Amino acid sequence: MAAATPHSPPPQLSSPFLEYIRAPGGLDKVVLRGRRSCSVEIRLFGGQVTSWKNDHGEELLFVSSKAIKPPKPFRGGIPICFPQFGTQGNLEQHGFARNRLWAIDDNPPPLPVNPAIKAFVDLILKPSEDDLKMWPHSFEFRLRIALGAGGDLSLTSRIRNTNTDGRPFSYTFAFHTYFSVSDISEVRVEGLETMDYLDNMKGKERFTEQGDAIVFESEVDKVYLAAPSKVAIIDHDMRRTFVVTKEGLPDAVVWNPWDKKAKAMQDFGDSEYKHMLCVEPAAVEKPISLKPGEEWKGRLGLSAVPSSYCSGQLDPLKVLHG
Numbered sequence: 118m119a120a121a122t123p124h125s126p127p128p129q130l131s132s133p134f135l136e137y138i139r140a141p142g143g144l145d146k147v148v149l150r151g152r153r154s155c156s157v158e159i160r161l162f163g164g165q166v167t168s169w170k171n172d173h174g175e176e177l178l179f180v181s182s183k184a185i186k187p188p189k190p191f192r193g194g195i196p197i198c199f200p201q202f203g204t205q206g207n208l209e210q211h212g213f214a215r216n217r218l219w220a221i222d223d224n225p226p227p228l229p230v231n232p233a234i235k236a237f238v239d240l241i242l243k244p245s246e247d248d249l250k251m252w253p254h255s256f257e258f259r260l261r262i263a264l265g266a267g268g269d270l271s272l273t274s275r276i277r278n279t280n281t282d283g284r285p286f287s288y289t290f291a292f293h294t295y296f297s298v299s300d301i302s303e304v305r306v307e308g309l310e311t312m313d314y315l316d317n318m319k320g321k322e323r324f325t326e327q328g329d330a331i332v333f334e335s336e337v338d339k340v341y342l343a344a345p346s347k348v349a350i351i352d353h354d355m356r357r358t359f360v361v362t363k364e365g366l367p368d369a370v371v372w373n374p375w376d377k378k379a380k381a382m383q384d385f386g387d388s389e390y391k392h393m394l395c396v397e398p399a400a401v402e403k404p405i406s407l408k409p410g411e412e413w414k415g416r417l418g419l420s421a422v423p424s425s426y427c428s429g430q431l432d433p434l435k436v437l438h439g
């Protein structure tokens with residue numbers, strides 16, 4: 118199904134757990150509803166999750182109050198970086214997928230789904246003629262966004278090489294997840310200690326993280342290599358731990374712009390860096406290569422665990438490996 122134009126009727130989504138909301142300027146969105154006040158909002162522009170709320174209706178993702186409307190990328194939520202992460206290539210920063218209008222995929226190829234999950238939507242992105250001029254590869258990018266019974270959020274990407282000229286292609290990728298945190302100075306990240314990383318602030322030089330949990334006192338922009346499949350973000354003040362799980366995505370980018378860069382960013386408030394942290398499951402160091410007909414799958418899982426779990430009773434080993 119193509120994305121709705123301003124004059125076409127909104128797509129009929131056949132589920133009480135889904136709502137299609139029309140909005141001008143490329144801002145149409147799909148809302149997934151779960152138990153109590155759990156919800157997820159997805160904008161078709163960028164195929165981007167822009168809100169994830171828990172069962173008390175509290176927002177769990179950061180969105181900048183200065184976020185700019187299309188055709189600019191939207192600062193916050195979960196932008197999709199494809200087919201290029203960062204400046205690692207000839208394309209615009211983070212590739213074009215976050216800057217394109219996605220469509221609802223009515224007829225996606227089967228994807229095993231937990232029968233308890235009722236609220237999900239499938240999106241699809243295919244390259245336009247202009248995209249093919251910049252990146253001469255035909256692909257189908259399918260994205261399933263699902264809200265679990267317990268309020269967990271998952272995003273599954275399936276990218277297929279549909280080139281008919283026999284050519285393989287390779288790309289880098291990230292789920293650029295912006296978490297909402299109470300105070301960045303009180304946050305720690307567990308699961309990445311002792312990992313090797315490339316420091317984007319030091320010309321992508323390779324270092325090894327020290328043995329302690331990661332805390333934040335200044336700008337951070339690191340690509341952790343071959344990171345574990347679970348990472349925990351512990352927010353002391355909110356008494357909340359985010360558990361990030363990843364499959365098919367070897368790396369994890371950690372980013373906070375801190376004060377100076379925040380001031381230089383047009384679409385970001387001067388002190389908003391205090392209330393966000395990006396932890397981005399990614400494939401950056403080693404691009405993924407696909408031959409024609411081949412498909413790659415990558416999955417991001419997010420859950421928010423309440424306070425008792427993260428104050429005193431937190432057993433990091435259990436959160437990360439249990």
Ligand SMILES: O=P(O)(O)OC[C@H]1O[C@H](O)[C@H](O)[C@@H](O)[C@@H]1O
Pocket residue numbers: 190203210211317338339370371372395397
């Ligand atoms: O401003 P954007 O293009 O959205 O990028 C925001 C940030 O994304 C990633 O986390 C990169 O590692 C950073 O280097 C970059 O500054």
